[in-house]
Amino acid sequence: MSGRRHVRSSSPVPRHRRRRQLSLVKLIKPGTIGAAVVAFAALLGLGGTAALWQDSATIAPSSLQSGSIGVQQVGFDGAGVEYSAGVSQKTTSLVLSNPGSSAADIGASASITGSTSLASRVSIRIWSPAGADCAVSAPAGEAGTWAALKGIPATLAAKSSVTLCLQTTLNDRSTDVGASYSAQLTVVASRGSWRSSTTATVTQSLRAITPVSVGTCTGSGSGAYSARFDWPASPLAEPAKSNLRYNVTAGGKTYTPAGEPSGSWTQAQFAGDTARAQIGSGFFEVKIYERVTAANGAVSNGTQVASGWIEIGTSNEEPWARCASGPAPSSVTAKALTCRTPWFQGLQLTIDDPAGYHDQWRYDIVIGSQTLTSGLSHYSQTRTLSSAELRAIGSGTFDVKVVRGGLTYFTGKIRVSFGIGSCA
Amino acid sequence: MHKLLKASIAGAAGIALLAGGAGTFAAWQDSAQISATSIQSGKLDIASVANGVWKSGATTIDPATYLVVPGDVLTFTQDLTVEATGTNLAATLSQSGLTTSGTLDNDVTSVLDVTAAGTNVTKNTDGTFKVTPGAGSSKLTVKVTVSFPKGVTGADNQAGQNETLNLSALKFTLAQTIS
Numbered sequence: 001m002s003g004r005r006h007v008r009s010s011s012p013v014p015r016h017r018r019r020r021q022l023s024l025v026k027l028i029k030p031g032t033i034g035a036a037v038v039a040f041a042a043l044l045g046l047g048g049t050a051a052l053w054q055d056s057a058t059i060a061p062s063s064l065q066s067g068s069i070g071v072q073q074v075g076f077d078g079a080g081v082e083y084s085a086g087v088s089q090k091t092t093s094l095v096l097s098n099p100g101s102s103a104a105d106i107g108a109s110a111s112i113t114g115s116t117s118l119a120s121r122v123s124i125r126i127w128s129p130a131g132a133d134c135a136v137s138a139p140a141g142e143a144g145t146w147a148a149l150k151g152i153p154a155t156l157a158a159k160s161s162v163t164l165c166l167q168t169t170l171n172d173r174s175t176d177v178g179a180s181y182s183a184q185l186t187v188v189a190s191r192g193s194w195r196s197s198t199t200a201t202v203t204q205s206l207r208a209i210t211p212v213s214v215g216t217c218t219g220s221g222s223g224a225y226s227a228r229f230d231w232p233a234s235p236l237a238e239p240a241k242s243n244l245r246y247n248v249t250a251g252g253k254t255y256t257p258a259g260e261p262s263g264s265w266t267q268a269q270f271a272g273d274t275a276r277a278q279i280g281s282g283f284f285e286v287k288i289y290e291r292v293t294a295a296n297g298a299v300s301n302g303t304q305v306a307s308g309w310i311e312i313g314t315s316n317e318e319p320w321a322r323c324a325s326g327p328a329p330s331s332v333t334a335k336a337l338t339c340r341t342p343w344f345q346g347l348q349l350t351i352d353d354p355a356g357y358h359d360q361w362r363y364d365i366v367i368g369s370q371t372l373t374s375g376l377s378h379y380s381q382t383r384t385l386s387s388a389e390l391r392a393i394g395s396g397t398f399d400v401k402v403v404r405g406g407l408t409y410f411t412g413k414i415r416v417s418f419g420i421g422s423c424a
Numbered sequence: 425m426h427k428l429l430k431a432s433i434a435g436a437a438g439i440a441l442l443a444g445g446a447g448t449f450a451a452w453q454d455s456a457q458i459s460a461t462s463i464q465s466g467k468l469d470i471a472s473v474a475n476g477v478w479k480s481g482a483t484t485i486d487p488a489t490y491l492v493v494p495g496d497v498l499t500f501t502q503d504l505t506v507e508a509t510g511t512n513l514a515a516t517l518s519q520s521g522l523t524t525s526g527t528l529d530n531d532v533t534s535v536l537d538v539t540a541a542g543t544n545v546t547k548n549t550d551g552t553f554k555v556t557p558g559a560g561s562s563k564l565t566v567k568v569t570v571s572f573p574k575g576v577t578g579a580d581n582q583a584g585q586n587e588t589l590n591l592s593a594l595k596f597t598l599a600q601t602i603s
Contacts, residue, residue: 052600053468053515059476061500061568061591066528067491068585101586102493158491192494193575194582 067102067158069196071189076166076200079183083170084207090168093134094126096153096187097161104189104196108152114181118206119146121176125167126151134165143169146183156189173206180205466510466557470517470598476502476566492528494584495574504564504596506545508555513600517545517553520595522568531584534591537567555598566594 078092098104112119123143128151129136144150153162184201399413478487478500485498492498508515522536540547544558553564568591572584 052602053513054597054599055468055470056595056597057470057472057504058593058595059472059502059504059566060593061476061478061502062487063526063591064487064490064492064498064528064570064589066531066572066584066587066589067493068582069493102491192572193578194494194585195578195580196582197580 067100067191069100069102069104069189069191069194070098071104071106071156071187071196071198072097072099073185073187073198073200076185077202079166079168080202080204081168082205082207083173087207088170088173090204091134091138092166093129094164094166095161096156096164098156098189099159100189100196101158102191103155103157104191104194106153106156107188107190108149109186109188110146110149111184111186112146112181113184114203115176115179116181118170118176118179119181119183119204121170121172122146122204123169123171124149125169126164128153128162129165134167138165138167152187168204170204170206176206178206466513467507468510468513468515468555468598468600469505469507470564470596471505473503473505473563476500492532492570492572492589494572496570496572498570500566500568500570500591502566504566505561506540506555506564506598507561508544508557508598509559510557513557514602515555515598515600516548517555517564517596517598519551519566519597520592522594523592524589525592526588526590528584528587528589531587532570532572532589534589535569535571536594537569539565539567541565564596566596568594 073094073096075092075094078094079090081087081090083090096106098106122145124145125138125141125143126149127139142150151164153164156162180203182201182203184199186197186199188195188197190196397413399411478485478490478498480490480496480498490498506517519536519538522534524532524534538547538551538553540553540562541564542558542562544556545562545564546554546556548554555562570589570591575581
């Protein structure tokens with residue numbers, strides 16, 4: 001077959017085919033040839049690319065969602081209080097919550113407007129109570145202040161809350177009477193640059209009802225057994241004095257002011273910022289209580305707000321009085337230190353008085369049947385801040401007592417003989 | 425006469441040809457066999473190894489439940505294997521690039537880093553990888569790092585909360601090249 005085609009192809013071209021060939025040559029111009037070559041080359045290239053290997057892999061990191069934080073507080077307004085002689089503390093519950101979907105760091109601070117002096121004396125305890133019962137005593141530990149709150153949880157988990165107890169205590173009610181301040185609590189939740197805060201404000205004040213000391217005592221009156229003492233009472237902010245009740249006790253007996261159930265007050269006055277009582281001479285322990293009126297109107301003693309000692313006496317028909325605040329001397333000890341000569345028999349008293357009121361108290365020294373009241377000059381008596389010394393009390397054996405306010409603080413004996421002295 | 429001459433000549437030629445053919449069959453003959461060995465093609469393949477893992481620090485997280493906050497640095501790691509065999513094989517590995525979207529995108533930075541282990545996959549300066557034939561497979565590690573700057577705490581600020589960051593799918597293409 002091929003031999004035959006070859007033979008046929010080598011034979012002369014028929015006339016009609018020769019004409020067709022000539023016509024194609026005329027149609028194929030040089031530009032057309034170039035385009036055909038390019039197209040052919042392109043086709044070759046596409047075919048090669050398709051033959052090259054290729055593979056792919058896809059990975060999908062998916063998406064991320066951000067969280068949120070927030071903070072809310074409930075209950076701080078319960079910390080508002082008016083401190084008074086009987087109220088030095090206020091406890092309330094405080095609930096902090098984070099409604100956000102992410103945990104948040106928690107911080108709290110307070111700013112004060114008003115009496116910063118009063119606010120500075122308030123200690124603050126914040127704790128997480130068992131069973132959300134704030135009536136349970138605060139746990140031991142260092143308390144914070146408005147300037148440095150302690151006990152706030154460091155973090156709050158997402159969508160969580162914590163119940164805290166907030167207890168404020170006014171440690172010193174002696175100054176800034178009548179003052180008040182506002183404390184603005186700011187609780188901040190943060191996470192990185194996220195920050196959310198909430199604020200709440202309460203007002204705390206100190207009601208002016210305090211006598212916190214016995215005050216001054218002045219001898220007055222015309223009778224041999226009357227004197228007067230005054231002490232700071234309620235200022236004008238409490239004109240009715242309705243919250244005050246004064247009890248004066250001496251030797252276990254209680255005296256109440258006029259208007260109260262019977263007592264031995266001869267006069268009790270409330271005027272201005274002072275309370276005045278006129279009582280007989282003697283040695284009195286004074287205790288001042290806040291008056292508490294119950295819902296049913298019953299009146300009782302509240303917190304004792306002051307205590308002290310008053311000694312009232314007369315000298316040459318002139319009343320005198322000494323008084324001081326603070327605790328009474330707890331004991332008086334005495335011992336004979338020097339018994340050298342009949343005219344120089346010595347007895348020295350040592351007074352244990354932690355409050356340091358030695359010079360304000362007088363002690364009666366009873367030797368035998370004689371009472372050597374301090375201040376009497378016919379005995380040689382010297383007194384120092386903490387001791388008293390008697391001299392020249394004569395010969396004999398004497399019982400010695402040191403008495404004050406009807407109470408015997410010391411008993412002993414001193415024996416004095418001519419030229420010889422001994423004490424026991 | 426003329427036709428008879430032509431027929432005689434043709435007959436003589438045929439007899440001669442038949443006589444010659446009988447001589448070829450009688451000649452020597454031999455054969456030789458050659459055996460060409462088989463030819464094996466190479467392989468060019470890329471595949472992911474298991475699923476990628478999201479981590480916060482050293483802790484594995486579930487992006488479906490994890491909530492991003494300022495200060496977080498999250499990483500997504502996915503291994504790929506590249507297998508390239510073939511004596512004259514050359515290939516290039518390229519990736520589609522990371523694109524991010526979503527409102528959280530304004531607050532975070534997202535960085536894609538692809539590293540290769542071994543000598544058969546080397547990084548080019550344009551970010552693609554040159555793949556040369558080698559035995560076994562080469563590991564390629566894809567790491568996406570999403571950082572939420574911690575920032576500075578000042579006034580109340582809640583930017584970027586409850587928002588979404590969408591990360592595009594990453595396509596890695598391994599293509600043979602003609603050297």
